[in-house]
Amino acid sequence: MTMKVGILGSGVVGQALGRGFASRGNEVMIGSRTPESDKLKTWMEKTGKMASTGTFAQAAAYGSTLVLATLGSAAEEAIDLAGLPNFRGKLVIDATNPLDFSKGMPPGLFVGTTDSLGERIQRRLPEAKVVKCFNIVGNSQMVDPTYEGVEMMICGNDKTAKEEVTRILKEFGWKGVIDVGGIEGARWLEALVPLWVRVGIALNNWNNVFRVLHE
Amino acid sequence: MTMKVGILGSGVVGQALGRGFASRGNEVMIGSRTPESDKLKTWMEKTGKMASTGTFAQAAAYGSTLVLATLGSAAEEAIDLAGLPNFRGKLVIDATNPLDFSKGMPPGLFVGTTDSLGERIQRRLPEAKVVKCFNIVGNSQMVDPTYEGVEMMICGNDKTAKEEVTRILKEFGWKGVIDVGGIEGARWLEALVPLWVRVGIALNNWNNVFRVLHE
Numbered sequence: 134m135t136m137k138v139g140i141l142g143s144g145v146v147g148q149a150l151g152r153g154f155a156s157r158g159n160e161v162m163i164g165s166r167t168p169e170s171d172k173l174k175t176w177m178e179k180t181g182k183m184a185s186t187g188t189f190a191q192a193a194a195y196g197s198t199l200v201l202a203t204l205g206s207a208a209e210e211a212i213d214l215a216g217l218p219n220f221r222g223k224l225v226i227d228a229t230n231p232l233d234f235s236k237g238m239p240p241g242l243f244v245g246t247t248d249s250l251g252e253r254i255q256r257r258l259p260e261a262k263v264v265k266c267f268n269i270v271g272n273s274q275m276v277d278p279t280y281e282g283v284e285m286m287i288c289g290n291d292k293t294a295k296e297e298v299t300r301i302l303k304e305f306g307w308k309g310v311i312d313v314g315g316i317e318g319a320r321w322l323e324a325l326v327p328l329w330v331r332v333g334i335a336l337n338n339w340n341n342v343f344r345v346l347h348e
Numbered sequence: 349m350t351m352k353v354g355i356l357g358s359g360v361v362g363q364a365l366g367r368g369f370a371s372r373g374n375e376v377m378i379g380s381r382t383p384e385s386d387k388l389k390t391w392m393e394k395t396g397k398m399a400s401t402g403t404f405a406q407a408a409a410y411g412s413t414l415v416l417a418t419l420g421s422a423a424e425e426a427i428d429l430a431g432l433p434n435f436r437g438k439l440v441i442d443a444t445n446p447l448d449f450s451k452g453m454p455p456g457l458f459v460g461t462t463d464s465l466g467e468r469i470q471r472r473l474p475e476a477k478v479v480k481c482f483n484i485v486g487n488s489q490m491v492d493p494t495y496e497g498v499e500m501m502i503c504g505n506d507k508t509a510k511e512e513v514t515r516i517l518k519e520f521g522w523k524g525v526i527d528v529g530g531i532e533g534a535r536w537l538e539a540l541v542p543l544w545v546r547v548g549i550a551l552n553n554w555n556n557v558f559r560v561l562h563e
Binding site: 208224227258298301 | 349360361363364365367368369371372413414415416417420423424427432435436437438439440441442443444445465466468469472473475476477478479480481482483487488490491492494495498501503506509512513515516519520526527528529533534535536537538539540541542543546547549550551553555556557558559560561562563
């Protein structure tokens with residue numbers, strides 16, 4: 134089954150998804166504030182005859198399926214520019230993220246949390262070396278985990294303490310760690326848990342583990 | 349290298365980690381409000397001679413390494429009961445989560461987000477079928493992903509729309525989806541992204557994918 138796909142947003146995400154839809158035989162229009170840009174001309178040449186560009190409103194009207202692929206901070210304005218009636222009853226694939234780069238890298242979220250229990254605990258214990266660990270897996274997986282070769286995501290402010298936790302994890306049967314930085318990373322390790330619960334509900338199983346696939 | 353480990357919290361997490369530390373030759377004391385409970389006696393019998401129990405303060409004083417394994421809502425009080433000086437200079441492994449069950453299952457976080465861009469977008473487009481998708485992977489992985497057999501985590505309010513997204517994803521080379529529920533799941537899919545960024549920084553690579561390992 135092929136279809137017409139309207140993509141709002143002409144950055145790397147919109148381009149990648151546009152190529153993907155076109156490569157599967159769908160007609161694709163990328164919507165942009167600047168549909169005549171060199172960037173989009175190049176994208177059209179690479180993508181072939183299934184590809185076109187237009188304004189946000191044109192792309193939203195064109196697609197029977199719509200994809201939101203703008204910057205998160207621009208998403209709501211892009212929707213307004215595209216025109217609310219153009220979305221009525223349609224599948225809208227939302228690939229956006231409310232990333233907040235106002236404090237530099239790595240980003241937070243402009244809709245979302247600005248603190249964590251890990252940080253609260255580190256503030257409560259300023260002289261201790263708090264390392265967030267084990268919070269993202271179920272108790273059945275903490276020691277002698279079912280799956281081999283998995284790295285635990287951890288964070289904390291003290292390098293030596295994280296090395297010690299790494300040693301402990303290896304002893305427990307984990308491959309090692311992915312160190313996601315200072316204790317403020319607990320915001321995201323903690324936020325992984327409501328997701329883990331939802332995955333458990335979806336799979337009706339609680340031995341699930343998030344693994345980072347990487348080179 | 350073996351050590352003395354103090355664990356605050358006697359639930360399944362504290363017990364699992366206590367068994368783990370003991371099984372690797374460490375001496376472990378679980379700290380609890382009720383160190384003489386039948387539950388903890390059973391745990392000690394199973395765990396062997398390396399295991400003991402005490403109050404929060406005793407366990408915190410005992411361990412050269414400490415583990416926080418209480419309910420998130422009890423963590424700060426447990427720390428106060430354990431006595432702040434007992435943490436000074438020590439490694440404190442924080443396995444807690446600020447889970448908020450006040451609205452039932454699945455939980456949110458009592459420190460954390462209560463909205464998402466996905467929900468905002470669905471509210472802005474009440475007649476559209478918004479499905480959060482693609483937001484948790486880099487653009488290089490959206491179509492023809494590097495790793496085989498991976499499921500995309502998605503969410504949305506409309507079952508048929510999610511079935512359509514599933515079809516699209518399979519066409520794009522994904523194994524399928526894990527449907528984490530209604531559009532409010534976007535809170536956690538979005539919160540995965542700051543973590544993904546931190547993982548990218550840690551690995552100095554941006555083709556990383558979160559895979560759910562499950563039976």
